[in-house]
Amino acid sequence: MPQSQPSFPLRLNINGDEHALLIRPYATLLDVLRDQLHLTGTKRGCDLGTCGCCTVQVEGVAVLSCLTLAAQVAGRQVTTIEGMANGDGLHPVQEAFASCGGSQCGFCTPGFIMAVSAFLESCPDPTDEQVHEALGGNLCRCTGYIKIYEAVHQAAKVLREGGVRQPLDVDHRHLIGELPPATRTDPRTHDLARLQQLHPEGKG
């Protein structure tokens, strides 16, 4: 195997913020987003390019962060699901997914939102067939897709009419509280404790 190449410094622009990072040469953008920047809205699904859960936008184009090396997006604008809401105002695509029931378990939702919002930029008034084609790389195991297609058409309409952003009326952050004392144990042995140590931002 190779003489191991040391981590190298890299500047990444994520959601408009500049980050100076030390990255492993073989780190994917997904690795860096989730494990170094704690932007865990981007999901790790199949990790092989088939499910679309890890979709982000690079310069407005939807790509799979699991198959993109972090080093390859240096100097380019990356947008993740965390960059979609504007303060408390949801992006119209997020709003449409919420109001149409386009999200159930929610795991695939960030990937869909990123794919749909990039798609609607280039195709503001899509036919059903165009929506099917555009979402062919995103898998959902709950909704049966119908609600998702409805959400796409609703979001497209809102965006065509000027894209009014709706205020965020639910704050789920309080639902993720402290671990019960009995389970707040050694992060080396307890999965949830380890997860909270790795992602302190998840505690809200």
Add this chain to the structure above:
Amino acid sequence: MNLPPFVLHQPLTIDEAVATFAQHPGEADWLAGGTDLLPNYKWRLNAKPHVISLHRVEGLRDLTPTHIGAMVTLRELEGSAELQARLPVIPATARQVASVLLRASGTLGGNLMLENRCFYFNQSEHWRRSWEPCMKAEGDRCHVVPQQELCYATFSSDMAGTLCALDATAQLLGPQAGREVPLQELYLFDGIRRHARTPGELLIGVRLPECAPTWRTGYRKLRLRGSWDFPELGVAISIQIVDGALSRLRIVLNALEQAPRSLDSVTKPYVGGPLSDQAIEELAAASFERARPYRNTSFPPHYRRKMVPVFVRDLLRHLRDS
């Protein structure tokens, strides 16, 4: 799933890229869009210690109807108004590759140099080791055609079929020299060696004949799901009819064997004659006879073979009557 550790090289010029590769003989891979290489690396399929990224290399992104650079993405091929006007079969084929998301990163070069695929090869390391790995991975025998000489892994690039039908030429640059070869001749019927290439030769792009826009060319793809599946069969046909007679006829069967197969001996007798219904039936039947799928993809070989005359007949009629 983490990628295995590798040294990442990011050259800025073609010469620098080729020279970097030459410094690591047998130990490097090119990285274009990464949509084929990185899944294989995650599965520890012949991962190399050096990866040479082509992302920053200048001069690989030309896009005209006579020259397409290796780093042009499939998304760019799909969206090219010039290709749509002059060679619509290229955007139409690109649109059938993988998914929108994969096409945003996947390049023409990566597609043409795609790793061959096989049910026994494209599996996790755990899966492979739980049984007996085959000789394309860590083992020493083939499970598809039990022997130890030749790998039958399928070549599943959609673009290759269409570009071979269009008589495309591959432009290569190696550490010693550059050269051009008909794309068809670049491919070998050997799932491990795959290409008639010296190690470290970089595909710079493909050249298309000036007259290609005057031909009628089409592509049909058989796949499991319409969204992102690899081809189980690809049929690409290019014809030209002058004064009621065929002046050109090329039929390429793709995704059945280790390389695209151009049926020149089948088509030759028909050049100069009319593309009658009877000629179409004969060509469909002869294509069926020539088709040799192996049992290493999702669909059974007899079904893939049976679809050959269906696609050949359908596409020939469509091209003749369009």
